Amino acid sequence: MRLAGEVLRTRRLRKTFESEGIPVRALRGVDLTVEAGEFVAITGPSGCGKSTLLNLVAGLDSPSDGEVVLAGIPLAERDENERARLRRAHIGIVFQFFNLLEDMDVLDNVALSAAIAGASRRQAETRARDLIDLLGLGDKASDMPAVLSGGQRQRLAIARALANEPTLLLADEPTGALDSEGGLEVLELFHRLHAGGQTILLVTHDQQVADGAGRIVAMRDGRLQGEHGRGLSAPSAPATARH
Numbered sequence: 001m002r003l004a005g006e007v008l009r010t011r012r013l014r015k016t017f018e019s020e021g022i023p024v025r026a027l028r029g030v031d032l033t034v035e036a037g038e039f040v041a042i043t044g045p046s047g048c049g050k051s052t053l054l055n056l057v058a059g060l061d062s063p064s065d066g067e068v069v070l071a072g073i074p075l076a077e078r079d080e081n082e083r084a085r086l087r088r089a090h091i092g093i094v095f096q097f098f099n100l101l102e103d104m105d106v107l108d109n110v111a112l113s114a115a116i117a118g119a120s121r122r123q124a125e126t127r128a129r130d131l132i133d134l135l136g137l138g139d140k141a142s143d144m145p146a147v148l149s150g151g152q153r154q155r156l157a158i159a160r161a162l163a164n165e166p167t168l169l170l171a172d173e174p175t176g177a178l179d180s181e182g183g184l185e186v187l188e189l190f191h192r193l194h195a196g197g198q199t200i201l202l203v204t205h206d207q208q209v210a211d212g213a214g215r216i217v218a219m220r221d222g223r224l225q226g227e228h229g230r231g232l233s234a235p236s237a238p239a240t241a242r243h
């Protein structure tokens with residue numbers, strides 16, 4: 001589902017975990033806005049809170065404080081089942097380690113995701129065939145994931161994430177498990193999707209991956225440190241992200 005205007009807003013977002021009885025502040029007041037059609041990369045070292053932020057945006061976890069508004073809907077006002085419905089309607093997620101269904105072939109991996117999103121069996125299969133063709137996997141439709149290369153497995157994971165025509169595509173270190181060739185292949189695919197109007201929020205510790213986005217937001221110690229556009233060498237002075 002494609003929307004115009006603001007797709008995502010977080011305000012004063014905080015998340016604290018308990019680790020062996022000690023509170024760990026993973027997020028310390030994150031303000032972030034993503035507009036329709038943007039390609040935003042959150043970059044920073046491992047452990048800075050990037051994946052925690054993505055989990056809260058997707059409604060997979062709840063914040064300790066603050067709010068997430070997705071497609072104009074505050075997630076805090078929804079229970080777990082309602083958040084799952086919103087996720088199916090608006091979110092596609094690409095994980096670092098693919099999360100494929102290894103006992104299903106390429107076509108069925110994607111068709112199942114489309115069916116879960118509400119498509120009929122025929123619609124799901126048509127959507128799946130269109131996506132695997134788009135992502136260069138049309139000749140692999142009956143192959144099992146185990147025989148695919150790393151880059152092909154991630155392309156399949158992206159096809160699954162796109163099966164519900166998401167408002168917002170989330171990617172958590174999508175090139176982290178790939179070699180350099182597979183990583184470049186997947187990055188080129190993200191550029192193509194963005195050029196086609198897909199809104200993307202990607203997190204990565206790899207500055208080269210982040211540099212492919214239209215807007216880069218630096219993160220450290222659970223806080224956003226500043227942002228800059230593509231082609232600039234350093235973030236601006238410490239500030240919250242665009243409001």
